[in-house]
Amino acid sequence: MPDRLGPSDAALAAGGLLDVLGVAAVVVDEKGRIALWSPPAEDLFGYACDEALGRGAVDLLVGADRRDAVLEAFDRVMAGEGTWAGAFPARHKDGHTVLVEMRNMRLQASSGTWYALGIASSRATLQRVERDLALSVRMVDQAPIGLAVLDQDLRFVLVNPALERINGVPAAGHLGRTPGEVLPHLDVAAIEDRMRQVLATGRPVLEDFTTGYTPHDGGEHAWTSSFYRLEDQVGRVLGLAISVIDVTEQYRQSLAAARARRRLALIADASIRVGTTLDLAATARELTEVIVPEVADIAAVDLLDALLPGAAGNPNDGGPPAFRAMALKAAQPTAATAAADPVGEVTHYHAQRLVTQAASGAHPVLVPHVSAGDLPRIARSDQAARLLAEAGVHSYLAVPLTARGQVLGVLDLKRTRNPAPFDRDDSLLVTELAARAAVAIDNARWYQHQRHTTLALQRHLLPPRHAPHPPGLAIAHRYQPASATDDTGGDWFDTIPLPGDRTALVVGDVMGSGINAAATMGQLRTTTRALARLGLDPGDLLTHLDTTTRDLGDAMATCLIALYDPATGRCRLADAGHPPPVLTRPGHAPHPVPLDPGPPLGVGGLPFPAHDLTLRPGDDLVLYTDGLIEVRDQDIDQRLHALTDLLAGSRRPLDDTCDLLLAALRRPDTHDDVALLIARVLATPADSSDPSSDPSP
Known part of the structure; x- marks a missing residue:
């Protein structure tokens, strides 16, 4: 046209x-x-x-x-x-x-x-016609939606009062101008392109969604607009009609609903991802990984050092609180990470620092808009404050980690790239996340206390690392607790000196874990030492030890006793449900010693057969608990072959052999203790004068 x-x-x-x-x-x-x-x-x-x-x-x-x-x-x-x-x-x-x-x-x-x-x-x-015209004029003037007519040059020729209110511009400010001239603060280039397409093709555009900021209140608004071409009775293009509906309230409600859904999803995600282990550092890291970048650009977890296992301080001594940095996470590389307390370091915070205020007051500290005067209260030093300013930290939130009525530490959050300031909703969300995470942190803290206590008890009950070597034997041993906090407890080893230069070698494993298993282990070790000094045969000794185990209630254990006499080279062994020892002899392939094991201690009513083995100078007898060879995804025979393969080859010092076995066979995620005892037979003076004897290694 x-x-x-x-x-x-x-x-x-x-x-x-x-x-x-x-x-x-x-x-x-x-x-x-x-x-x-x-x-x-x-x-x-x-x-x-x-x-x-x-x-x-x-x-x-x-x-x-x-x-x-x-x-x-x-x-x-x-x-x-x-x-x-x-x-x-x-x-x-x-x-x-x-x-x-x-x-x-x-x-x-x-x-x-x-x-x-x-x-x-x-x-x-x-x-x-007069009625229709009057009705049309009234409908245009009184319509609650914005209506306008534009000519073919996209200049306003008619604007109703509703559109005046929506745009915040009177009708006189519209007439004769294009949308871009009337609303320069909005990005209307794309909208005008769509209007020209409607004029050219006649295909209307319906409910085109737009958001932006209006000059009269500065807030974000949302609109849906429809454009359609106006033609006369013979099809001549007259211009463009537009209708505009302000959907700001619905838009804000949808944003709030979406935000609420995201927050619920974040809380649900945190309940799954935080507290997967009983390790304090891992739990703190998990919390920061949930927070960043969904809520904050930078997150740090600082715990009160006096509440952590092994700490010497007292959280109520009145001095400045000492915090230990446990985790730090940033959404992207930033100078703000260099301003944070290094992970693992203990720092005394001054009373004015916001982290201290959040911990001492047990309530969140929110700084929506960080000023230059706020930075010294956020940072640990003047240099750190300069780094935070360089990184563009503009909003800050510190939330206490509180569990069972006690503040354990603080979750420290900063925003740099996210332009929105922290608000009250953020504070409520983070408080909920912190409360859930604090329970997991407190559980890990108590389990670590238990672990420290159990390990201390167990190490006290085990022989000293540098005990004197018994006659005719060189000894090396290791004890390695389980990696899981609550699995430490029941494995032990012992070397018991007996009259006539004889030595009893013992390894045992109490079923179960924790401090009760450690205490049972201590009782069995003490009983074993007392019975061994009575000169009992290993089989008889296990019979008496079985009775003692049954007296302890529900306790059960496995045990292997080897009684060695250096004068004769005779080694007498008895086994109560324990993995067999491995004999390593120069010039021969290492192999498990064939034994007829009795039942575990605590079963009762069955004998414990004893077996004799002659040891020569240079022989190694390797005793161990099942934590060294048992894993869930491999057969026990495969693991025994792996053990004997490691013992084959060139001779090593005993300590090196212990370290090799633990490094090669021990898995980081194991849930069992390991006790390892290796005895090497030494040459006696009589052996040295016999040319057929094996030399001492």
Whole structure:
């Protein structure tokens, strides 16, 4: 469709309001005869053209009761005394009266002859048009949605009051301007592109969603807009109509609902991801990994050092609190991490520091907008404050980690890249996360206390690391607790000196874990030493030890006893459900010693057979607990082969052999203790004089 019409297009462009009104034109000469009769007049009055031309207009259209008044009005018009207008009841061909809106005026032809022009339209049609126009104007003015009309150059030609309120600009500020000129603070380039596409194609755009900031309140708003092309009756493009609905409230509610869903998901995620182990450092790291980057750009966990296992301080001694940095997490590399307390380091915080205030007051400390004056209270030093400023820290939140009524430490949060400040909702969310994490941290703390106590008890009950070597033997041993906090406890080893230079070698494993297992182990070790000194045979000794175990209640244990006499080289062994020892002899492949094991201690009623083994100088007897070889994903025979393969090859010092076995066979995630005892037979003076004897290693 062309933008401008030439002369040849005039007929095509005709129409519009006149067609809607149905205007009829009638020309009357000086004598009152009809000289021109238009087709709309035929439609309005019912007379064809040949029926009307030449006839008196008054005779044709006016009833007898109004004849004189009409003739008087006609004379005034023809005399040039003005025009006549008004509602007029005309007579239709079929006899009924047609109420028309009439306009009369005098016309002069080039010949000097005068005529009267009458323009008429149905009064009912005019009333309908007036009613429709008034209704349209009222609808536009009173509509609660924004309405506007733009011309083909996208300039406003009509704006209703609702759009004035939505845009915050009066109608005068719209008219004659484009949307980009009216709303320069919004990115409307894409919107204007869509408007031009609607003008070009005629395809409307419905409910186009837009967000932005308005100048009158500065807040973020949301709108849905629809654009459609306006055309006249013959299809000529007039411009563009737009409707705008302010959906800010719904938008904010949807954002709040989405935010609530994200927060619930975060809390649910934290309940799964935080506290997967009973390790303090791991639990602190898990908390920071949940927080970053969903809530904060940087997160740190600092715990009160006096509450941690092995600490010497007292949290209530009145001095400045000492915090131990347990975890630090940043969403991206930033100078702010260099400003944080190094993980593992203990720092005394001054009373003005916000971390201290959160811990001492047991409530969150929120600084939505960090100023230069706030940084010294956030950072641990002036240099750290400069680093925080360099990193762009603009919002801060410190939340105490409280479990069972006691503050354990503080969760320290900062925002750098996230432009939104921390708010009250963030504080409530982080408080909930901190409360859940604090319980996991407290559990890990108590378990570590138990672990320290158990390890201390166990190490106290085990032989000293550098005990004197028994006659004719070189000894090396290791004890390694379980990696899990609550699995420490029941493994032990012992070397018991006996009369006649004999030595009893013992390894045992109390079933169960924790401090009860450690205490049971101590009782069994003490009983074993006492019974061994009575000169009992290993099988008899295990029988008495079985009785003692049953006296301890539900306790059960495995045990292996080897009684070695250096004078004869004889080693007598008895086994109570324990893995067999491995014999390593120079020039031979290492192999498990074949034994007929009895039941574990505590079962009762079954014997413990004893077996004799002759040891030579240079032989190694390797005793161990099942934590060295038992794993869930491999058969026990495979693990025994792995043990004997490690013992084959070149001879090593005993301590090196212990370290090799633990490094190769011990898994980091094992849930069992390991006790390892290796005895190497030394050459006696008699052995040295016998050329057939093996030399001492």
